[in-house]
Amino acid sequence: MSSLPLAGSVIASSEMATEAASKPGRDFFKELNVRPFINAAGTYTMLTASLMWPEVMDAIDYASKVFVPLGDLHDAVGKHIAELVGSEGAMVTSGAAAALTLGTAACITGKNSDWIRRIPDLAGTGMKSEVIIQKSHRYGYDHAVRNCGIKMVEVETVEELERAINDRTATLHFFCDAEPKGKISAEQLTALGKKHNIPTFADAADVLPPTEHLSKYLKLGFDLVTFSGGKGLRGPQSTGLLLGKKHLIEAARMNASPNGDTIGRGMKVNKEEMLGLMVAVEMYLKRDAKAEWSEWERRAKVVADSVKDVATIKTEIYVPPIANHVPTVRIKWDKATLNLTADAVRKQLRAGTPAIEIVPASSPVASATQEINIGIWQLQPGEVDVVAARLKEVIKNS
Ligand SMILES: *Cc1c(COP(=O)(O)O)cnc(C)c1O
Numbered sequence: 001m002s003s004l005p006l007a008g009s010v011i012a013s014s015e016m017a018t019e020a021a022s023k024p025g026r027d028f029f030k031e032l033n034v035r036p037f038i039n040a041a042g043t044y045t046m047l048t049a050s051l052m053w054p055e056v057m058d059a060i061d062y063a064s065k066v067f068v069p070l071g072d073l074h075d076a077v078g079k080h081i082a083e084l085v086g087s088e089g090a091m092v093t094s095g096a097a098a099a100l101t102l103g104t105a106a107c108i109t110g111k112n113s114d115w116i117r118r119i120p121d122l123a124g125t126g127m128k129s130e131v132i133i134q135k136s137h138r139y140g141y142d143h144a145v146r147n148c149g150i151k152m153v154e155v156e157t158v159e160e161l162e163r164a165i166n167d168r169t170a171t172l173h174f175f176c177d178a179e180p181k182g183k184i185s186a187e188q189l190t191a192l193g194k195k196h197n198i199p200t201f202a203d204a205a206d207v208l209p210p211t212e213h214l215s216k217y218l219k220l221g222f223d224l225v226t227f228s229g230g231k232g233l234r235g236p237q238s239t240g241l242l243l244g245k246k247h248l249i250e251a252a253r254m255n256a257s258p259n260g261d262t263i264g265r266g267m268k269v270n271k272e273e274m275l276g277l278m279v280a281v282e283m284y285l286k287r288d289a290k291a292e293w294s295e296w297e298r299r300a301k302v303v304a305d306s307v308k309d310v311a312t313i314k315t316e317i318y319v320p321p322i323a324n325h326v327p328t329v330r331i332k333w334d335k336a337t338l339n340l341t342a343d344a345v346r347k348q349l350r351a352g353t354p355a356i357e358i359v360p361a362s363s364p365v366a367s368a369t370q371e372i373n374i375g376i377w378q379l380q381p382g383e384v385d386v387v388a389a390r391l392k393e394v395i396k397n398s
Contacts, residue, residue: 008381014271014292016232018244023149030298031118033201036354036355036356037350037354037355037356037357038354038355038356038357038358038379038380038383038386038387039357039375039379040303040349040357040358040374040375040376040378041079041357041358041359041360041374041375041378042085042324042326042328042359042375042377042378042385043206043228043231043232043269043377043378045230045237045358047357048073048229048359049228049230049237050073050230050231050232050233050234050237050378051234051309051378051380052234052235052276052280053231053234053279053283054236054281055282055283056235056236056276056277056280056283056345056384056393058116058276058277058279059246059272059275059276059278059279060236060272060273060276062139062275063271063272063274063314064272064274067322068271070271071098071258073094073271073274073275074091074269074274077092077274077275077277077278077313078090078092078249078339080245080251080258080278081241081277081278081281082243084281084282084285085214085215085218085243085281086215086219087218087243087244087269088219088244088245088246088249089243089244089245089246089247089248089249089250090241090242090243090244090249091241091242091249091253092229092239092240092241092242092269092273092274092277092278093198093226093238093239093240093241093256093267093269093322094238094239094240094257094268094269094273095228095230095238095239096141096203096205096226096227096228096229096240096266097141097144097205097240097395098144098240098264098267099226099240099242099252100141100142100144100145100201100203100226101144101145101147101148101173101243101263101264101267102242102252102255102256102263102264102267103224103226103248103252104131104144104145104147104170104173104199104201104225104245105119105152105198105251105255105263105264106248106250106251106252106254106255106348106375107128107149107171107201107223107224107248107251107254108122108127108129108150108170108254109127109160109251109254110247110251111247111250111251111254116254116259117128117259117261117262118265119148119149119255119263120147120149120150121146121149121265122148122149123152125173128150128167128168128169128170129149129150129152129168130151130152130153130164130166130168130169130170130175131145131152131153131169131170131173132153132155132161132164132165132169132172132186133152133153133154133155133172133173133174133175133180134154134155134156134183135154135155135156135160135182136156136178136181136182136376137173137174137175137178137181137182137192138152138154138277139175139178140362141175141203141205142173142175144179146358147174147263148170148263149193152343154170154355155184156182156183157183157184158183158184158192161192163197163397164191165196165198169196169198170198170199171198171199171200171201171224171233172189172193172198172199172200173199173201173203173219174186174189174200174201174202174203174222174324175198175203176202176203176204176323177206177207177322177323178381179322180321180322181313186202187218187220187221187359190220190221190222191282192220193221196223196278197201197223198243199223199248200221200222200223200224201222201223201224201225201226202217202220202222202224202226203226203246204216204217204225204226204227205226205227205228205240206228206231206232206323206324207227207232207323207325208227208232208233208284209232209289209292209293209325209326210289211285211289214227214281214285218243218244218316222244223244223245223247223248224243224244224248225240225242225243225244226240226242226243227240227243228240229241229273229277231282232284233277233280233281233284234280234283235273235276235277235279235280235314236273236276236277237279237393238270238273238278239269239273239274239276239277239280241277241281249370252264253264256295257269257270259284282391288369289306291395292340296326296376296377297317297327298326298384299327299376299379299384300317300327300328300329301317301374302384302385302388303329303374303376303384303387303388303391304316304317304329304363305332305387305388305393306388306391306392307331307392307395307396310338310395310396312333312334312337312338313332313333313338314328314329314331314332314333315329315330315331315332316329316330316331316332317329317330324375326375326376326377327376327377328359328373328374328375328376329373329376330371330372330373331371331372331374331395332369332370332371333369333370334368334369334370335368335369335370336365336368338370338395338398339389339398340370340395341370342370342371342372344398345358345372345394345395346358346372347392349390349394351389352394354386356386356387356390357376358372358373359373359374359375360370366368374387374391
């Protein structure tokens with residue numbers, strides 16, 4: 001594997017590297033032999049998602065030196081975030097997945113302390129025990145909803161949904177990114193929730209940017225909405241945001257840490273993370289989204305242009321419609337004309353110096369058409385040129 005001569009100089013001139021060099025300290029990742037990489041993928045949890053705003057780290061550092069009553073901080077941070085995004089209530093959770101559990105629990109137990117102790121053992125208690133979801137919205141994260149002991153009831157049409165509703169129905173669940181795949185729109189679902197007096201819950205974990213999405217699903221009438229704190233928001237990775245109706249947020253808080261004997265006791269959020277996510281929301285709303293977008297477009301073009309003169313490949317810049325709504329580069333080729341698999345490109349980029357990770361999802365290796373996707377929004381200053389040069393090298397040397 002050839003290393004890239006260009007890479008060293010570009011990295012050294014980047015803001016981050018300069019800052020790191022001026023602060024002598026332990027090189028923990030080197031000591032541990034854990035290899036950092038350039039993130040040309042996106043906010044993938046396994047790839048440590050996004051980097052926190054420096055202001056978030058300042059808040060974490062600030063909070064780490066003082067004791068405060070945790071409940072008071074939880075109240076105050078929730079109130080401030082709720083005002084910022086235009087929600088009745090808000091709370092910081094230990095991730096969007098935790099918010100799915102706590103929000104669903106809130107709809108099941110309300111503020112009944114006996115029920116809060118007994119969930120997820122719902123049988124014979126009078127607690128609601130079903131969540132209705134569109135078949136096309138089933139996903140890995142619904143395990144966080146099922147943690148409450150409920151049964152998922154799948155429907156496809158409005159008629160089926162209305163037939164499925166009964167006095168055991170706790171919530172109507174909605175996965176925002178799956179909206180185009182389902183027959184029931186967000187508007188229809190919230191209208192049905194209101195008609196039958198059943199809370200609606202939107203999983204919006206990965207739909208930032210754009211900024212408007214922070215309030216979009218509340219405005220559409222969802223009673224609960226969750227966002228991941230460590231993806232687009234750039235807060236601590238182990239935080240999430242639960243927004244929605246005040247009484248539901250209060251019930252979710254009762255189901256959460258630090259309260260013992262609750263379903264959420266293991267979903268602890270410390271004072272540093274609470275403050276950190278609050279500052280991340282502030283920063284997210286304050287940032288120059290227009291400038292950010294033009295920079296992303298520029299980067300996508302740099303990457304796409306680096307290989308556009310290779311006759312055997314097709315390059316395209318696209319923007320996914322709901323989740324990960326950012327310029328993304330797609331490169332496709334026919335295995336008959338370019339003897340290289342997508343998997344091999346991914347491996348070579350990972351093995352190089354510096355290591356580069358691109359979008360993990362892959363087309364089947366055996367397929368005649370090979371495809372790689374490159375996400376540019378988590379790149380740090382200067383890194384796009386490294387990615388473009390290295391990609392060109394891998395593709396041209398094949
Ligand atoms: C990432 C994600 C989650 C989980 O978010 P965490 O903050 O990592 O707990 C839930 N739902 C969807 C759709 C996601 O993309």
